[in-house]
Amino acid sequence: MMQKYLNPTKLFLTFATGILMVIQLYMSLFYAPTEKYMGHIQRIMYFHVPSAFVAFAAFTIVFIAGIMYLYTKNKKWDALAVSSAEIGVLFTTVVLVTGSLWARPVWNAWWVWDDPRLVTALILWFIYIAYLLIRTSVAGDERRRKFAAVFGIVGFIDVPLVYFSVKWWRTIHPKVIDEQGVHMPAEMAQTLFFSIFAFLVLFITLLLYRYVLESQKENVNELRNKYL
Amino acid sequence: MMELQNINLFMNDKNVLHSINLQWRKGESIALIGANGAGKSSLLKVLGTLVKPNSGKLKYPSDLSVKEWKKLLGIVFPETFLYHSLTAYENLRFYQKLYGKINKDRIDEVLKQVKLFHVKQEIVDTYSKGMKQRLSIARALLHNPTYLLLDEPFDGLDSESKEILKNMLLQMRQKGTGYILVSHDSEQAWELCDRAVLMHEGRIIAEGKCTNQGYFPFIKRYREIVKEKSS
Amino acid sequence: MTFINQVVLILNRDLRIEFRSKSLLLSMVIFALLFQVFLQIVFDAKTQAIQMIAPGILWLPVLLSAMLGFNKYGSAERENGALTGLLVSPIDKGALFLGKLIGNYVLVFIVIVTSVPIFFLFLKQPFPASIGLLLTTLLLGSWGFVAIGVFLTTLAHSSSITELLVPIMIFPLAVPLFLAIIQLTEMALFPSLGMGENLWILLLIGYNLIFTVAPTFLFDLLLEV
Secondary structure (H helix, E strand, O other), rough: OOHHHHHHHHHHHHHHHHHHHHHHHHHHHHOOOEEEOEHHHHHHHHHHHHHHHOOOHHHEEEEEHHHHHHHHOOHHHHHHHHHHHHHHHHHHHHHHHHHHHHHHOOOOOOOOOOOHHHHHHHHHHHHHHHHHHHHHOOOOOHHHHHHHHHHHHHHHHHHHHHHHHHHHHHHHHOOOOOOOOOOOOOOHHHHHHHHHHEEEEHHHHHHHEEEEEEEHHHHHHHHHHHHH | OOOOOOEEEEEEEEEEEEEEEEOOOOOOOOEEEOOOOOHHHHHHHHOOOOOOOEEEEEEEEHHOOOHHHHHHEEEEEOOOOOOOOOOOOHHHHHHHHOOOOOOOHHHHHHHHHHOOHOOOOOEHHOOOOOOOOOEEEEEHOOOOOEEEEOOOOOOOOOHHHHHHHHHHHHHHHHHOOEEEEEEEHHHHHHOOOOEEEEOOOOOOOOEEEOOOOHHHHHHHHHHHHHHHHHO | OOHHHHHHHHHHHHHHHHHHHHHHHHHHHHHHHHHHHHHHHHHOHHHHHHHHHHHHHHHHHHHHHHHHHHHOOOOHHHOHHHHHHOOOOOHHHHHHHHHHHHHHHHHHHHHHHHHHHHHHHOOOOOOOOOOHHHHHHHHHHHHHHHHHHHHHHHHOOHHHHHHHHHHHHHHHHHHHHHHHHHHHHHHHOOOOOOHHHHHHHHHHHHHHHHHHHHHHHHHHHHHOO
């Protein structure tokens, strides 16, 4: 049943992603107007912000899949969680790198500790790197899955704590950099929203491919158990 | 009655238990026989709720919960479960509390049974291997379990201690404690049990009543079946 | 046997073993003192500079020494299959967690008692502005760190993972805790306007509650085979 629709879905998503990403590139590089003060460097935003959305979506899925795995003990949820975590780490890396590239000319520093979002993203990255490390180093299938699920849940719950603690930390000290109120021209906003949409579709495509790979790995393992 | 229904277990991508069906009546003693790697220890681990089978069902006696089943269970594994920096007495007191109320007389009683009473205040680390094994047996019997899992309990014991353990098992059998005994000395296991179960490559391939003259025919049949399977 | 009795049983067992050999406790204390001295030497700067990093110098030896403890505390349980002995017994795994947490905390508490006075001995400014706040921070902060450490090590159930992964897992998760204790310690050590003090204490309490209560109640479900 599922199998029948799998390949057409994959194909459709791949095409859709391809087209959306091309449009996204065009919009962010040509359609959106150049920002007055920052210049072209501001266009990084159209990659930076969507990546952050994808990362957040990915880690939310790790969280939910972790709970579902502990509840149902169905390996499918676990496979979904790993797939999503890997993509999440990838996009968090993109967020950190694009953020730094943007910050260097604009804030005059690759990195500042004053913005809770920055610090949270970095900590997030470390948490899910640890998550992936757990998956490679804990022996025993069921135990590894359980351990990873629990860590995925705890890590996710920890994120708002990190965010608010960094925020309080910095509001008590004088602020170096003020948050800039963003008043975007309509074209910019359109480009940004479209980019977010395109990236989320990209995420779904990647997740589907990665998830199918993970379940196939499981199937191969099971077959080997059965016949070898 | 403890019942295993269609148990399958995979470990490290290997099928170590293959649709196992086993009924263990209260007070029944079963000798588990088979070559190394036949799945005997894995079967004991499933019964001891240490590993969860990948499929199949465990039916606990009179629909007890897992926790209540654990209370009825006594376990002697190749590892002693002992804390080497504590004394024998402290070890037993810990395990007794783990299973319920403290009862000093009972501790002394088991210690006397395994002939360790005179060294009960000594640190376990100073014990010989056989003494540790005997203490491990005392530890397993402390809470008067109704079901016992014994994985090579005779290992490392001298002939005198073997005799002691053998008598203890026979006594318990009379009192209605059931056990599953895994031993490489299958003839001895045969003597101590009501029923023998043969395992080969994760499957139960034969069962038989442990009658006085039945051992050699049983083993002969076992060899034949194994030969058949491997050819 | 009641839950509390089980907690006491585990606590009793571990402390008996640890205090019999004393090697872990001694190495934790010595390490904390040594590291304290080491940090003082490395940062031997002007009084003003030391003011800025004082909370870090106060806490680092305690936290790292606690990390030593996570690896080794209760390691007797991993020998001779003693852990298997626990797993086949009817013990509540939440009680196992809580017993270990309290035992670990006792050791860390001893470390604090020895290391913090040494800190003040070296610090040129002898009296903290608020001893009450400092004590509260020390007690709550170390509890939170120990709770998360014991949570992860108990969950890991094996020495190899504990040694390798726990440091990697614990620090990102403990960032909110660190920020809270460093802020509070700074307020306690030096006269300040007392801004946001309650907020941080609240964060600390919330964090401690999450990592104490949740494992206590969920461990039995999580570790059930």
